[in-house]
Amino acid sequence: MPSLRRTRQPQPVIAGVGSTDAGDPDVRRRLYADPGLPDRVFRAVLRSGGGLVLAVMLLVGGFLLYRAWLALDKAGWSFLTTADWEPGSGKFGIAAVIVGTILIATVAVFVAVPLATGAALYISEYASPRLRRTLISVVDLMAAVPSVVYGLWGVFFLQDKVLPIARWISAYFGWIPVFDVQGADPNDPLAPESIYTSSTFIAGLVVGMMIAPIICSIMREVFSQAPAGEREGAYALGATRWGMIRSVVLPFGRGGMIGGTMLGLGRALGETIAVFMIISVTFQVQWHILQSGTSSVSSLIALRYGEAGEFSMSALMAAGFSLFVMTLIVNFAASSIVARSRSGATSDA
Amino acid sequence: MTVAPEAPGARQATGRPGTTLPGPSRGAGPAGERRRALTQLHATDVYAMVGAATAALSITWLLFHWLLPFNGAVGFVVIAYGLFLLMYALLVSFDEDGPAIVDRIAAAIVRSMGLLLVVILAFVVCYALIQGRKALVHLNFFTQSMELAGPLQPLSVGGALHAAAGTLIMITIALLITVPAGLVCAVFLNEVPGAYARFVRTIVEAMTALPSVVAGLFIYATVILGLGLDQSGLAAGLALSVMMLPIIIRAADVVIRLVPGTLREASYAMGTSRWRTVWHVVLPTCRSGLTTAVILGTARGIGETSPVLLTAGFTNELNLNPFHDPMVSLPLVTFEFVKSPEPNMISRGFGTAALLMALVLLLFVAARILGGRGPGHLTRRQEHRRVLASRRDARRFAERVPGPAAAPAPAEAPAPVSAPHSTVRTENGSSS
Numbered sequence: 110m111p112s113l114r115r116t117r118q119p120q121p122v123i124a125g126v127g128s129t130d131a132g133d134p135d136v137r138r139r140l141y142a143d144p145g146l147p148d149r150v151f152r153a154v155l156r157s158g159g160g161l162v163l164a165v166m167l168l169v170g171g172f173l174l175y176r177a178w179l180a181l182d183k184a185g186w187s188f189l190t191t192a193d194w195e196p197g198s199g200k201f202g203i204a205a206v207i208v209g210t211i212l213i214a215t216v217a218v219f220v221a222v223p224l225a226t227g228a229a230l231y232i233s234e235y236a237s238p239r240l241r242r243t244l245i246s247v248v249d250l251m252a253a254v255p256s257v258v259y260g261l262w263g264v265f266f267l268q269d270k271v272l273p274i275a276r277w278i279s280a281y282f283g284w285i286p287v288f289d290v291q292g293a294d295p296n297d298p299l300a301p302e303s304i305y306t307s308s309t310f311i312a313g314l315v316v317g318m319m320i321a322p323i324i325c326s327i328m329r330e331v332f333s334q335a336p337a338g339e340r341e342g343a344y345a346l347g348a349t350r351w352g353m354i355r356s357v358v359l360p361f362g363r364g365g366m367i368g369g370t371m372l373g374l375g376r377a378l379g380e381t382i383a384v385f386m387i388i389s390v391t392f393q394v395q396w397h398i399l400q401s402g403t404s405s406v407s408s409l410i411a412l413r414y415g416e417a418g419e420f421s422m423s424a425l426m427a428a429g430f431s432l433f434v435m436t437l438i439v440n441f442a443a444s445s446i447v448a449r450s451r452s453g454a455t456s457d458a
Numbered sequence: 459m460t461v462a463p464e465a466p467g468a469r470q471a472t473g474r475p476g477t478t479l480p481g482p483s484r485g486a487g488p489a490g491e492r493r494r495a496l497t498q499l500h501a502t503d504v505y506a507m508v509g510a511a512t513a514a515l516s517i518t519w520l521l522f523h524w525l526l527p528f529n530g531a532v533g534f535v536v537i538a539y540g541l542f543l544l545m546y547a548l549l550v551s552f553d554e555d556g557p558a559i560v561d562r563i564a565a566a567i568v569r570s571m572g573l574l575l576v577v578i579l580a581f582v583v584c585y586a587l588i589q590g591r592k593a594l595v596h597l598n599f600f601t602q603s604m605e606l607a608g609p610l611q612p613l614s615v616g617g618a619l620h621a622a623a624g625t626l627i628m629i630t631i632a633l634l635i636t637v638p639a640g641l642v643c644a645v646f647l648n649e650v651p652g653a654y655a656r657f658v659r660t661i662v663e664a665m666t667a668l669p670s671v672v673a674g675l676f677i678y679a680t681v682i683l684g685l686g687l688d689q690s691g692l693a694a695g696l697a698l699s700v701m702m703l704p705i706i707i708r709a710a711d712v713v714i715r716l717v718p719g720t721l722r723e724a725s726y727a728m729g730t731s732r733w734r735t736v737w738h739v740v741l742p743t744c745r746s747g748l749t750t751a752v753i754l755g756t757a758r759g760i761g762e763t764s765p766v767l768l769t770a771g772f773t774n775e776l777n778l779n780p781f782h783d784p785m786v787s788l789p790l791v792t793f794e795f796v797k798s799p800e801p802n803m804i805s806r807g808f809g810t811a812a813l814l815m816a817l818v819l820l821l822f823v824a825a826r827i828l829g830g831r832g833p834g835h836l837t838r839r840q841e842h843r844r845v846l847a848s849r850r851d852a853r854r855f856a857e858r859v860p861g862p863a864a865a866p867a868p869a870e871a872p873a874p875v876s877a878p879h880s881t882v883r884t885e886n887g888s889s890s
Contacts, residue, residue: 144732151733155650158642159658162703166665169676169700176679224578227571235569244576250822251579253754255761257789258811261796262582265589265804274532318582321575349561379669381764382793407671407764414678414768422679429672440667 170433177427180420188427194392194409196421203428205394209309209404210432213384214377216313216398221321221377222370228321229328234354245329251322260383263315268306268387271314275305275399290400307389309398312405315387316380320373327372327447331365332358368447375439379432381407406432502553503562510545514538539570586811593809604774604791613802618810620776621791624691625760625817627780628770628787631695632759636702637752644710649736659711665704673700674765682769689771691780694787697765706755713747714740746828753825757818763789788814 144152181188184201191202232244279290290304335358343353359366384405390412391402406428413425518538543563550562592613593599599617607616643662647655677697681687717740725735741748771784772794786794788810795807 148732151731151736152650155642155646156654158639159646159650159655162639162643162707163658163661165700165703166661169665169668169673172676172680173672224571224575227568228575230568231572235565235572244572246826247576247579250819251583253757253761253818253822254579254583255763255789255811255814255818257761257763257792258586258815259582261589261792261808261811262585264796266585270532277533318578322579325575349557351561351564352557354564375667379667379671381669381671382767382789385764386793386796407669410671410675411764411767414675422683425675426679429669429675432669433667433672436667436669437664441664444663 173426173430173433176423177430178423180423180427183420184424184427192392192394194413194424196424197418201424203406203431205392206404206406206409206428207431207435208394208396209388210378210406210435212309212396212398212403213313213316213388213405214374216310217316217320217377218370218374220314220317221324221373224317225321225324225328225369225373226366228325229332230354230358232325232329233332234350234358245326248322248325248329252326254319256319256380256383257386259315259319260386262318263311263383263387267314268311271311272302272305275308275310276302279305279399287396287398289397291397304401305399307387307401307403309388309395309400309403312384312387312403313398315383316377319380319383320376323376324369324373327369328362328366331362331369335361364446364449368443371439371443371446375436375443378436378439379407381411384408385411506546506549506562507566510542510549513545514542517541543567583815586808586815589805589808590810590812592805594812599806599809603776605776607774610800611802613805616806618788618791618806618813620773621786621788621810622813623776623778624694624770624785625787625789625814627691627778627785628695628698628766629756629760631692631780632698632702633752633756635695635699636706636755640703640706640752640755641710641748643707644714645736645740647707647711648714649732649740662704662707662711666708668701668704670701670762671764671768673697674768676700677765678768688782689769689784690782691770691777691785694766694770694785695780697769698759698762701762701765702755702759705758706751709751709755710748713744713751716747717743749828750825753821753828757821757825760787760821761789761814761818763787763793766790767793788817 180196180201183199184191188202189207190204191200192205193200193202194206195201228248232241232248236244278288282288283290339357339361340353343357348356385408388403388405388408389401390404390408392404395403410425410429413421416422515538518534518541521537522534543566546566547559547563550559554562596614596617598614600622601619602615602617603620604616604618605620643658647659647662674697677693677700681693681696682689687693721739721743722735725739730738766787767790770786770790772790773784773786777783777785792807792810792814795803795810798804798807
């Protein structure tokens, strides 16, 4: 048993038994327990472990910024506005890749959120307890499916099936600028469909499938935490099940829904290999999501990392750093929204 | 939120008042109040649903085959689904009023969304498995590397042994780094609270946002370009570690945070030092959760392609030395194989994807079997063992109390014991 004695360093009080110093009753006694040598060693080990991890993490961020600085310094603000990627001739920027990344992630979120919300509501509100456990396992498993498997599915199965839809959308909604496809003639039934392949839309669909389980499992967790008392209160007032969901479950889980969506968005922004397998990279700002050819920061890195030269490496680092900053902002916003919501569910990456 | 491990059905030991023995739990929900399962399915609902489905299918078929110049499977499904909702609303409106109709329609939509998600996801997985069967039926796929097999060679030559071995080596390296570092850091975040720990936690959370390709780029720039190492298994393992470390720390942190404070306090109250509390109370309590965290992190790491793509290089030969020469992993060869236009190479790519998928499935099932229980939730066998051990202890205490009263050991006072058995025994063992 550790002996009780006075020490200078402010250790947390473990136990407080009267000390022998009873001379001055008015002075507040400060009672400390000496943690003992093993505990001090233990704490030192823990602290140094934490410090090691901290050092590695800061090193990654710091090194990225340090190496990126060379390119950022040379390019200046034009780094944000240039679409080309030719670090050799000094003309490079992330305008095209950032736009592509954001568009792919936007399509993904638009696909994933309705699916994930419906599935989460089904699992937490409609399914029987037995089925619920099975479905939770299935969705969790899907969140762990490697992205290359989704990529395979997208390239070899989904692409052919989606082309008629892309064609239909561009034929009837082509007047909306985003859905316009340049060079396509909707009145020609024999027109080649290759103009619709490898597009932002298809990449977004695949990434959406990929992030749907992640969003779904966060939403499900938040929905299932809605208090039983309030649910039954709503039923007691005569609400139907959907009325109860609208008035209790959805307001309760709103923070979790937004936070889960943003976490999914963060994953979608950083997704590499599935996007790289589907799109054909072009370095021009491509607003038309149905048209072939787009780009993303991560596929730029995967495509160009082999190029020799310190400066082009630095330019890639700058692109990677900007992607990292973007996902960082999205993730922090997500976790603060989740933490502030009434449900306060922990978000599991 | 947390549930104390002392079961509600615990029984008092006979004879001495105050010692609580753990008993079988009576299955209350974690929050104390339990949701009741409400089912509202009536026969009329089933009739309405079947009727609406039949009507919708028939009308869509009529539209597609006789009336309108439509074709295409996707259009058929979309129109049929829309018609189904309309018909269903119509049928329900015959014997229900406004809110009930909305309720039924919402239920139908929610159910179909849930079904759709599960079907799509199951299909993604099954697609890889089914397409991979062509390569997987050849036994040489598991025993040979691609050393002697060109793209045009039939599937009976060449295999993915080199990739499977590479995956195992890389993930072993990554686990050797991340498991000790991650667990120490997670324990640190929970056991040494303060501004420093909060800062570390913030940084770790920030790092979970690191895109995996950037982790690969970092290792490529530091280890390969900076230190001059080859593209090798070691570099790939390091890249995977950078990516997995924050994931494992966060998952383990959440698990350790769920250990009930009462357990720790019970341990401290018996005069246990901090490291003994962590070693004998906190870690055993959340062992299953930590195992799950590590296994799920492993599953994430195994499936990552982009860090490996940048750091491991590419080879067709079996390479078991992680320090020299390129080494490939399953996701990487999948990615490289399907780039080829040859159908045999694509089949091999699906085969490696199926192998990878099977590996992830295996890890996931292992995680479910080993873990999946919250802290303090025991299997029946564990519970039984714990009850027996507690009884033994209670007997031992009862026998020792009338003995020599001079011994000052704290273990002699049979205080109400509600901490798990391991604490009790260890502390008695070590201090008496």
